């Protein structure tokens with residue numbers, strides 16, 4: 153994957169934004185609680201000022217307030233008076249008159265009573281601070297959880313809507329990694345990082361304001377190492393991103409291998425390739441480890457670097473601030489200095505998380521790109537804007553000069569012309585690889601023709617609603633693909649709307665499946681094992697036939713439906729097919745001719761071209777290819 157230009161990145165961020173902004177109320181509630189948290193964090197540290205400057209200084213003036221509640225009541229009155237008299241702005245200096253009044257009050261209070269008052273304050277403020285912290289967390293959890301859910305929903309929808317072509321090119325493991333791991337990374341490191349960093353930034357700003365108010369010069373000294381620090385961070389960010397991209401790619405490969413191998417267990421075991429597969433997997437796994445370690449080597453540097461930055465800053469401030477206190481003309485009290493140090497060190501912690509976040513965001517933006525790639529993927533086969541409804545086949549399906557190729561350089565089908573009339577039974581025969589399955593796949597738009605057109609009652613199928621078009625076909629393929637669900641659900645799968653039990657049983661009876669289903673321990677409620685392994689091949693195939701006809705589609709396609717079966721099962725399935733064919737337009741694909749002799753017409757396909765069309769007897773007389781197939785067919789039986 154190549155590096156995206158900036159505009160693309162912004163578009164991807166926009167995508168994330170669109171996913172989140174409908175939950176703006178959680179975001180807003182989160183922000184408000186976050187700001188309150190930052191505010192109370194700031195207030196909590198200013199409490200050390202009276203501790204050092206009034207409590208520990210001892211009593212020097214006449215005492216008016218002897219108890220902690222006496223002081224608190226007086227302080228509360230001052231606060232009310234202040235807010236009654238002054239116009240309060242966000243500017244911290246507007247609070248100065250209040251602060252001066254409170255200082256006077258503290259001088260008139262017994263130190264021990266003041267100490268108790270401060271403790272009450274400390275408790276209340278920490279309680280509030282932590283309540284807001286928790287609320288903030290919960291609001292963001294709600295926001296993040298919903299965003300993840302929506303993102304996965306959207307991605308799965310996109311995967312479902314892709315054409316078969318997409319699945320020829322993309323592996324399932326890759327999709328899983330994108331949907332699970334990448335979504336997780338984005339939500340963990342992006343959404344949380346963004347909001348945590350807002351909280352941390354606001355905390356930093358609150359502490360910064362306090363530090364500046366306490367001593368501006370000292371504050372300026374304390375940020376002297378910042379430029380060097382940000383340069384290092386920038387360098388590391390680029391490295392982390394590079395490795396993250398490789399790591400996610402490796403992960404996709406890894407899961408694709410796992411998926412493929414586990415799905416082909418029978419072959420792996422039969423050919424004793426367990427060790428070889430293990431080694432192949434280990435190789436990818438090791439490579440992933442190497443990448444991961446390199447990326448972690450950079451991202452773990454974050455904390456030490458920012459810690460060292462804090463240490464240097466701290467040392468500078470202690471030296472400079474310390475000498476200010478010792479200087480009699482310094483006008484810097486011990487209480488102020490202690491508060492300054494508190495503010496500074498409290499600022500350094502969120503600062504550290506902000507730098508950590510920086511590398512997280514770098515990682516997450518790689519994952520966001522990978523997600524966006526899926527979401528922006530348009531299906532090759534989709535509804536035309538002016539697509540029309542079509543619920544029945546009225547006269548015929550016409551193929552006009554149909555050409556098709558999977559890859560640009562190799563034509564699989566060339567200039568196919570023929571017509572399938574309503575009610576006809578058409579067979580397509582030809583040797584393996586001649587393009588029969590491909591041709592069938594074009595009829596219900598698993599792929600679109602490259603040239604020419606397929607028309608249904610004169611309407612190009614690309615102008616028919618995809619859903620309607622596919623609803624007209626019932627398809628039974630060579631390998632019976634069933635789901636790990638009940639037999640009932642597997643049959644009902646073939647209908648687009650709810651079907652009654654009666655319909656299901658009728659379909660099963662036509663497909664000659666009812667009898668063996670009744671004999672299963674749970675009958676129609678029997679849950680199939682993975683890939684239907686608790687049924688025989690012939691039974692699975694008959695279930696597939698029941699599934700194909702349950703929705704009562706006017707056209708049936710059987711693509712070598714019996715070729716994987718033994719003779720006895722084949723006979724049963726063939727009977728089922730014959731029963732299902734009644735009153736329908738049918739396309740039977742076969743390479744064994746015994747199954748197609750009774751068809752109305754037979755199309756002989758070789759190397760992607762129609763060689764001859766006719767009935768069995770006609771073709772036997774005048775089609776060389778058919779005669780050859782006939783000979784070979786007889787040999788194999």
Ligand SMILES: Nc1ncnc2c1ncn2[C@@H]1O[C@H](COP(=O)(O)OP(=O)(O)O)[C@@H](O)[C@H]1O
Nearest residue numbers: 320558559564583584585586587588589590591
């Ligand atoms: N998904 C695909 N991608 C690329 N080539 C394909 C794909 N499926 C089939 N082909 C090629 O198209 C040709 C026709 O295949 P197919 O329609 O499956 O033949 P048949 O069903 O007659 O055995 C073959 O040469 C095959 O290699």
Ligand SMILES: [Mg+2]
Nearest residue numbers: 588589590712
């Ligand atoms: Mg085939």
